[in-house]
Amino acid sequence: MTRIAIIGGGISGLTAAFTLEEQRRAGEIEYSLYESSPRLGGVLRTENVDGCLVEAGPDSFITEKPCAADLCRRLGLGDQLIGSIDADRKTYIFVRGRLIPMPDGLMFMVPTKILPTGFSPLFSWTTKLRMAKELLHPPRAGEGDESVASLVERHYGAEMVDRLADPLLSGVYGGEAASLSVRAVLPRFAEMERTYGSLGRAMLAAREKNPRPANKPAAPLFTSLKNGMQQLVETLVPRLNQASLITNSPVQSIQPRTGGWSVSAGLRSDHFNAVIVALPALAAAKLLSTCSPELSAELAAIGYSSSITVGLGYDRSVREALPPGFGFLVPRSEGKRLLAATFVHNKFPHRAPDDRALLRCFFAGSNAENIWQLSDDAMVAIVRNELQEILGVRAAPLFARVYKWKFAMAQYGVGHLERLARIELLRQQLPALTLAGNGYRGIGVPDCIRSGADAAKQVLTR
Numbered sequence: 162m163t164r165i166a167i168i169g170g171g172i173s174g175l176t177a178a179f180t181l182e183e184q185r186r187a188g189e190i191e192y193s194l195y196e197s198s199p200r201l202g203g204v205l206r207t208e209n210v211d212g213c214l215v216e217a218g219p220d221s222f223i224t225e226k227p228c229a230a231d232l233c234r235r236l237g238l239g240d241q242l243i244g245s246i247d248a249d250r251k252t253y254i255f256v257r258g259r260l261i262p263m264p265d266g267l268m269f270m271v272p273t274k275i276l277p278t279g280f281s282p283l284f285s286w287t288t289k290l291r292m293a294k295e296l297l298h299p300p301r302a303g304e305g306d307e308s309v310a311s312l313v314e315r316h317y318g319a320e321m322v323d324r325l326a327d328p329l330l331s332g333v334y335g336g337e338a339a340s341l342s343v344r345a346v347l348p349r350f351a352e353m354e355r356t357y358g359s360l361g362r363a364m365l366a367a368r369e370k371n372p373r374p375a376n377k378p379a380a381p382l383f384t385s386l387k388n389g390m391q392q393l394v395e396t397l398v399p400r401l402n403q404a405s406l407i408t409n410s411p412v413q414s415i416q417p418r419t420g421g422w423s424v425s426a427g428l429r430s431d432h433f434n435a436v437i438v439a440l441p442a443l444a445a446a447k448l449l450s451t452c453s454p455e456l457s458a459e460l461a462a463i464g465y466s467s468s469i470t471v472g473l474g475y476d477r478s479v480r481e482a483l484p485p486g487f488g489f490l491v492p493r494s495e496g497k498r499l500l501a502a503t504f505v506h507n508k509f510p511h512r513a514p515d516d517r518a519l520l521r522c523f524f525a526g527s528n529a530e531n532i533w534q535l536s537d538d539a540m541v542a543i544v545r546n547e548l549q550e551i552l553g554v555r556a557a558p559l560f561a562r563v564y565k566w567k568f569a570m571a572q573y574g575v576g577h578l579e580r581l582a583r584i585e586l587l588r589q590q591l592p593a594l595t596l597a598g599n600g601y602r603g604i605g606v607p608d609c610i611r612s613g614a615d616a617a618k619q620v621l622t623r
């Protein structure tokens with residue numbers, strides 16, 4: 162009987178287990194999933210507070226990447242999938258003391274409609290002129306990696322980095338455009354530049370090539386679950402073999418042994434034929450430090466940033482006073498601590514009763530580290546102060562919840578793809594070991610689901 166260890170009970174590890182489950186039932190394999198904490202799901206966690214669904218970690222997944230919705234459907238959750246209310250989609254950027262809506266037609270930060278961008282107060286005339294000139298941008302000759310900031314600045318100037326690229330990436334990666342790799346984070350942009358030169362022309366060409374059929378409504382940008390992201394975990398876990406799930410068991414080390422691996426958690430050591438390490442790369446580095454210092458060093462070099470989300474519930478008066486739309490982003494140059502806030506009640510149905518406003522505020526990177534040691538009350542006070550400055554909200558929240566995630570968001574630095582190639586070579590020198598999680602080829606929930614499923618299939622193929 163082949164025995165497989167899965168280390169990590171977040172969505173990556175749980176998906177790996179789910180992928181192995183059929184073979185386990187057929188009596189072909191056994192697996193054990195080790196999770197250090199008492200609960201499964203990792204950063205997927207939803208609380209129901211005063212009738213509001215408060216997401217501690219991810220609030221949704223991007224619809225364009227199908228793995229998460231596919232998994233939900235396989236679990237019988239197809240009728241529980243909900244889309245973002247895109248008719249009300251509007252995101253503001255906080256610039257010089259006021260909220261300015263992102264102009265219509267921006268694809269990430271590439272303008273595809275002249276008038277809304279031309280009249281938007283979000284950009285200076287210098288940047289608008291750069292946007293026009295960008296249409297003549299020549300293709301880039303070099304193949305090498307660079308930061309997102311460097312690519313964006315070359316096309317549109319520094320203001321575009323500060324006001325759009327950086328805030329948009331902070332909201333997803335908790336990281337800075339100046340350090341994130343274009344080839345790993347925005348590979349499509351690198352490709353568009355290589356082929357067309359101008360990103361604007363490339364976007365328009367792509368749209369012309371694949372026009373949306375007139376009778377087909379656009380898919381919502383984001384998808385979530387009626388009862389929150391934890392619904393995925395709560396549906397998936399009962400489908401696994403309960404005796405295989407070992408919680409409260411941090412794995413301290415894994416060591417290659419004849420025919421496989423020895424996995425040590427607490428006082429217990431067990432032998433397995435294969436191991437799936439489904440942890441953030443930083444945690445994986447620690448486990449592998451003695452058996453492969455080189456692999457461990459490469460994994461440890463994948464940066465991670467910490468983040469804090471604060472969920473706040475308000476009454477009807479605040480809901481009515483808030484501007485329409487999904488929320489706002491704050492460029493670092495504005496000197497605030499908050500990086501973003503979502504008006505959750507506007508973004509998704511089923512999140513808050515009609516007489517409640519639900520806000521989700523986000524800190525990441527150095528903004529999160531700088532307040533990490535503060536009490537929850539002190540953090541809520543900071544959030545309230547900034548919401549007052551940004552939105553004019555003075556009312557006391559009906560409830561507040563603070564969630565801290567230490568080193569949970571991977572930062573794909575310049576050269577990330579080359580690092581992954583080195584990691585793959587080093588991994589192959591070890592017996593039956595696979596890696597899954599957000600440190601490698603995408604940090605979003607769908608990417609992690611794909612990585613967990615792929616890792617399990619790799620083990621089964623062996």
Ligand SMILES: Cc1cc2nc3c(=O)[nH]c(=O)nc-3n(C[C@H](O)[C@H](O)[C@H](O)COP(=O)(O)OP(=O)(O)OC[C@H]3O[C@@H](n4cnc5c(N)ncnc54)[C@H](O)[C@@H]3O)c2cc1C
Pocket residue numbers: 168169170171172173174195196197198201202203204205217218219220221222223410411412413439440441444468469470566569570597598599604605606607609
């Ligand atoms: C605040 C926040 C907001 C996010 N928002 C979104 C979003 O809206 N949409 C989206 O698509 N993605 C979002 N993401 C990213 C996405 O949620 C994560 O990348 C993904 O869920 C990570 O899943 P994972 O299983 O790889 O890792 P984790 O969820 O981190 O799970 C790893 C598990 O391993 C356990 N563990 C650690 N060390 C050990 C050990 N030694 N032994 C045993 N167990 C161990 C941990 O306790 C944890 O349960 C967000 C992330 C965060 C932090």
